[in-house]
Each structure stands twice: as structure tokens, then as C-alpha cells.
Amino acid sequence: MVALWGGALVLSILAALFVLWPLWRYRASQSVTGIINIEERLAENVRLFHEHLAELELQLANGRIDQSQFAQLKLEQERALLDDETNIRQMQKTQQMKVGFPTFAIVAMLLVLGAYGLYHEFGSSADVEIRMAHAEKLNLDMLDYQAGRNADPVRTRKLVKLIEARLADNPEQVQYWFFLARMYMELGDFSSATNAYLQVLERDKESPMVMAEAAQAMFLRDGSKVNPAVTDLVEKTLKLEPDNTMALGLAGIDAFGKQDYLTAIKHWGRVVKMNPDSTGAQALTAGIERAAGLFFANGGTQAQLDAVRNGRQVSVNVVLAANLPVAPDQTVFVYARAWQGAKMPLAIARIKVADLPKRVVLTESMAMTDAMTLATVDQIELVARVSEDGSATAKAGDWQGSIGPIDLKSTSDDLQITISEQFAP
Template identity: 60%
Template sequence: MMSLWVGVALLSVLALGFIFWPLVRYGKQQNGQSNEVVADRLAENVRLFREHIAELEVQLTAGRIDQEQFEQLKLEQERALLEDEADIRAAQQSRTLGAGLKTLSIIGVLLITVSWGLYQHLGSSADVEIRLAQELKQELDNKDYEAGRNPDPVRAREMVRLIQARLADEPEQLQYWFFLARMQMDLNDFGQAVNAYQQVLQRDASSAMVMAELAQAMFLRDDRKMSQPITDLVEKALKAEPDNTMALGLAGIDAFGKKDYVNAIKYWERTVKLTGQDSPGSQALVAGIERAATLYFAEGGTEASLAAARAGRQLTINVSLAEGVTASPEQIVFVYARTWQGAKMPLAITRVPVSELPKRVVLTEAMAMTPAMSLGSVDNVEVVARISQDGTATAKAGDWQGSFGPVDMKAVPPDVNVKIDQKVTQ
């Protein structure tokens, strides 16, 4: 922070130098020239005075004025000459360099003072201080990690102090509320972290990340116990961002606490899949998955039922060819489900050769192209079976296909029959 004010001071001195140096230099030149100018003006006034007196003498000799008038007019000319000289001398003194320097010095001080005050009121010196403190904390924390030590919490407390002071002046600074919440989490002050996250959520109610982190802070604040408000936040977070790993982990904890071991396994397996086996926390999740499976079997569950449950929602589809459809045995049939009257991207997809038709096909959540868009993410789907002419999944004119829908995924029928009987025209 000191470097900022040193820089400001140097820039101020430099700016004043640009103002005063030309003035000093020009002022010296001006002083050198002003005496000559004054002498010239005085000489010109004396010359004019003498011309006027000579003219009066001519008038007196010609008898146009008498002696008394001559004396009176001469006296007036003398007074005018003296007054002009006094005015010229006074004007020369008022234009001295000292007066200019004093005036500009006062103006310079006022400008710096006003600028300082405006910057204190409108500027971002506090933001600069926070940024510098954050960079220093990060540097020192990294050194502690490299040395195998835990970071000194004093640095986090100093960051909290700076951020709280800034928020006292600018309470609508969303990023500082979020930053404050993160710092409070680092200090294990979960109650204060919850308050800060709630401030963020008031200003950004749609952020799935904030919802998930708030839910985690509440969970830790409450001695690692789930509650309905936490569950509600987790559900909202997953609805807005189905791949939010923090929300998935909490959803698994909630399901495990309710002895819903199958869903606990599904949530945690999905989390591990998204974060990777080698990520921090994955080993704990794998251990939780094994524990949930053990308890599931202890309550009478079987390997087959667990495997079916892990697959999640599924559709059994009987695919057949209508009479008159011409296709070679080696052509590929793409069988997939997509959102009913929604996005065309498949929620689950598989492929079989024409030679195997008619065939019974099973689509599961595991066949999703992305974890966020699967059979478990929608309530109504359309099932499509299409013979591709060139082996690609994109429909083209001349392909044959059949479809069925809508299918209610909350009450899935045992079998869905799809007959390929329509020719794609475009």
C-alpha cells in the first residue's frame, strides 16, 4: 500500500514541475524584458508631453491663448505625465514573478488536497490494499504448503478485517461478500460464513455454486447434520447445475442419512466420475459408496437389484421393421430417447445392426452423452429408432425411422414398441 502513495506523491511532484518550471523560466525572461518595455513607454510619454508643450507655445505666440491659459494647460500636461508614469510603475510591480508563484502554489495545494479528498471518497485504494494483501497471503500460504505447514490463520484474519472494512463502505460489493465467506470457511468460522453466503445469495439468487457452498457451510455449522433447509438448497443447486459436485456430495449424505443407500451410491459415484478417482476427497467417497453398498446388502438387497438401481431409469424398447422398408443387413440402427418436444440431443443412445431386427433394446441413464442430460433429468421422452445410410447419428433425407412418445418416465411401461416405417424427407 505504501508503494501506491509513494507513486502518487512522485506523480504529484512531477505534475507540479510541469507547471512551475516553464513559469520560472518564462518569468525570468519576462523580468529581463519588462524594464526595457517600461523605459520605452516612459520615453514615449515624455516625447508626447514635449510635443503638447511646443504646440501650446505656438498657440501662445499666435495669440490664440493668453499667458494664464498657457500656464494652466501646461500644468495639466505635467500632471498627466506624472500619473501615467505612476500607473506604469504600479503595473510593473503587480506582474512580478513572486505574485504568480504564490498564486499558483496556492492553486496547486488546493488541487492536490481536493484530488486527495475525492480519491479517498470515490477511489479504490481499499480495493488495491485488499488485492495486495491477497497476493501476499497467497504467496506466503504457498510457501507454507511447500514446507509441509498449515498456513498461518493470522493472514486470513487480516483479510477478513480488510474485507469487512470495505463492505462497511460498499455493502453491495457482491464479490467481497463471497470472498469474505471463503475466508470465514478457511478459519472454520462456519456461522459467519453462512451469514456471508446468505448476503451473496440475496444479491445473486440464481447461483448454483453459492447455493451449494451455503449448504455446505450450514452442514458444517450444524455439526455435520443435514436439515430440511440444507436439503432444499441442495435440490435447488442440482436443478440449476446437475453436475455441481459439492451439491452431489451433500445429496449423497442426505440420502445415506435417510437409509436410501441406492441414491447415496448414485450421487457419490457421479461425483467421483466428475472429479476423477485421484481428486482430493474421492477416496472418502469411494469408502462411503462401499459402506452404503454393505448396508444395502445387510437390509436384503442383492447384487442384481443394486446393479439395476445404479442404472437408474431405463426404457425397454422393441424395435422392428415395417413391411416395405428396404435396408441392407449391415446398416446401423440408432435407438435413442430425447426430450419430448424439446432439445434434439439424445438422453440415452445405443446402436444395433439391421440384421438383428426385430430386437429388444434397453436404454439406461448410463448411456447418456453427458451426465447433466440423461433419462433421469426429464419426465417425458420420445423414443426414436432410425436406420442410418452412412453410419452417422445425424438424420439425413432418405433415412428410415420410427418414433413413439410421449413416454412418462415416472411411470415407465414394461415395453415400448417402435416400428421403423417413416422415410426422412429433409
């Protein structure tokens, strides 16, 4: 902050010099010019005096005026010359007194004070101070981390005080409420963090990230217990952002507490799939194993668990029609795609002709992209195709069969595809 005000002072001085230097130069030049002009005017008055005196002497010599008149007129000219010189000298003194050093000093002071007042009223010194304190905190926290020490909470408390003071002046600054909430979380003050998050949600009601973090703060505030408010925030978060890992984790905890172990496994498994190498994923994997053990202890079956772990799935018997000109080592692609939608497979499996007939199970984990899976549609078409050259792209000469539409919400276990038709592009 010292650097900020030091810089402001330097800039104010430069601004004062920028304004006053030209005035000072003008004053100095005017002083020199004024002296030159005054001397010229005095010299001109003396010249005119001598001209008038010579004219009076000529009139006296020609007898146009007498000696008494000459003396009187000469005296008047001399007085006029003296009066002009006195007036000119007085004018010079007045001009020099108009803009002197005190005037310049007062103007400079007013300029600096005016700049300070305007910045104090309309500037962002508090924001700058917060940013500087935050940058310093991050740097020192990193040094503590590298040295194997815990970060000093004094720095966080200092930052909290600065943010609170800023919000007291302007409580509508959403970013500072969010920043404050995270600082409270860092200090372990979950009650204050919850209140700060709710302040954010009052001003930004559709942020899934804030909803998830607010739910987490409430959960920790209440001693790691899920209350209806947490459940509501989690549901809203997952509706807006289905892959929010924080909300999925809380949803799994809620389901586990209700002994809905399959739902807990589903939510936690999704988090692990998105971040398999994270520390949190290791903890969730242990939670999944515990939930699976409790599920079996309550009479659950492996088939039910597999269905949850794999997500939405569909099974189909693939049969080859008789007398088709295909070789046993040729590749058979079995896949599901959206009914009357994009042709990209939602799930795909690869087998050999020699394996047929075969029951093939297609699951969400067999998707080519997470954005298009069996979970993203309700109606599908199932296709089985013998590739002549082993390519995944259908070509003339391939043999295939298909069935559809199939409703994934009520699919049966007796689906069958017979490969019997030659593909025509």
C-alpha cells in the same frame, strides 16, 4: 499502499505543474513585457514634454506669452512629467506584487490538498489496498505450496480485517461479503463464514453457488451434521443447478444419514461421473461402496442398485420379421428418442442381426450427450433399425420397427419391437 500514495503524490505534483507552469510563464512574460511597455511610455512622455516645451518657446518668441507665463507653463509640464513617471513606476511595483512566489505556493498546496480530499472522499484506496493484499497473499501462498509448507494464516487474517473495514463503510458490497465468507472458510471459522454467506443471500437470493457454499459452511459449523436449513439450501440449489457438485455431495450425506442408501449412491455417483479423476471422486467412490454394502445388508437387490446406478432405463424385446432380406452381420441400432420432439437419440445400443431376437436395455449412460438423456423427457419412442451400410443415419433400404408413445414413469417389462417395415425418407 506506499506505492499508491507515492504515485498519487507524483500525479498531484504533475497536476500542479500542469496548471501553474503556464501561469508562471505568463507572469514571467508579463514582467518582461511590462518593463518594455513602461520604458516606452516614459520615453513617449519625455518626447511629448519636449514637444510642449518647444511650442511654449515658439509662443514666447512670437510674443504670445511673456517670460513669466513661459516659466509658469514650463514648471507645470515638468511637474506633469514627474507625476506620470511616479504613477507608472508605482503601477509596475503593484503588478509584480500581485502574483509572486507565495501565491503560486499557496495555489499549488491547495491543489494537492484538494486532490487528496476528493480522492479520500470519492476514491477507492481501500479497494486498491484489498486487491494488493490479495495479490500478495496469492503469490506468497503459491511459494509456500511449492516449498511444501502450509500457507501462513496471518496473511488471510490481514485480508479479513481489510475486508471487514471496507464493509463497515459500505455494507452493501455483495462481492466483499462473498470474499469474506471464503476467507473465513480458509481460516476454519465456519460460524463467521455462515453469517457472511447469509449476508450475500440477503442481497442475492437466487445464486445456486452461494446457496451451496452456505450449506457447506453450516454443515461444517454444526460438526458435519445436516440440519433443516442445510437441506433447504441444498434442495434450492439442485432445483436451480442440478449438477452442482457441492450440493449433490451434501444431498448424498443427508440421504446416507437417513439410511436412504440408493439416493446417496445416486447423488454421489453423479458427482463421480462429472469429475472421475478428482480427489473428491475417490472419496465418494469409497462412500458409494460403503452405501452399497449397507444397502445389501438391509435386503436390497443387485437389480435395484443397477437401476439407480444407470439412472432411468427402459427394456424392450427386439424381433426380426420373417423372410426379410438382411444378412446376419448387418448392424441393428436400437434407440430411444423423444416422442414428438427432437430426433436425436436419448439412448442407443448396437447389436447384430444374428443376435435377434434379443432383449435390449437402454439406460441414461447410453446417451449421446449429457444434455439429452432419458432423464430429460417423460415420453419416448423406441426404434429398432437394420442399417444396410452400418451407418447410424437412416437411409432408404433400411428395415425398421417402432413403438410409442411410452411413458417412462410407468413403463412395463413386456415391450416389443418387430422390425418389418422398409424405411422411406
